[in-house]
Amino acid sequence: MHELAIAESVIGAVTDKVGDGPVTVVRLEIGKLSGVVVDSLRFCFDVVAAGTGLERATLDIDEPAGRAYCRDCGDEFALEDPIMLCPCGSANLDVLSGRQLRILSVEVA
Numbered sequence: 426m427h428e429l430a431i432a433e434s435v436i437g438a439v440t441d442k443v444g445d446g447p448v449t450v451v452r453l454e455i456g457k458l459s460g461v462v463v464d465s466l467r468f469c470f471d472v473v474a475a476g477t478g479l480e481r482a483t484l485d486i487d488e489p490a491g492r493a494y495c496r497d498c499g500d501e502f503a504l505e506d507p508i509m510l511c512p513c514g515s516a517n518l519d520v521l522s523g524r525q526l527r528i529l530s531v532e533v534a
């Protein structure tokens with residue numbers, strides 16, 4: 426459960442940038458391979474945001490699928506979940522994307 430720490434760092438980063446807001450929308454990109462449980466993050470965000478300029482902010486979360494390259498068969502394919510297996514059965518993969526966690530944009534009232 427590191428969602429609480431993530432919520433705290435997102436809120437800290439946003440308030441560093443925009444001060445006390447009020448912030449209306451925070452857009453995040455959380456790759457499907459990041460291991461972050463989005464529902465849990467939403468819950469933690471609401472808890473941590475209480476009493477800050479982000480209290481009423483809507484969390485808009487984009488969850489792009491990951492991409493991986495298989496070193497055995499040379500295939501490149503989308504990964505939807507953290508179980509890293511190529512369709513050929515190999516686990517010898519390079520993860521190209523999907524672990525990112527970033528703040529895409531913030532809207533202030």
Ligand SMILES: [Zn+2]
Pocket residue numbers: 495496497498499500511512513514515
């Ligand atoms: Zn393969």
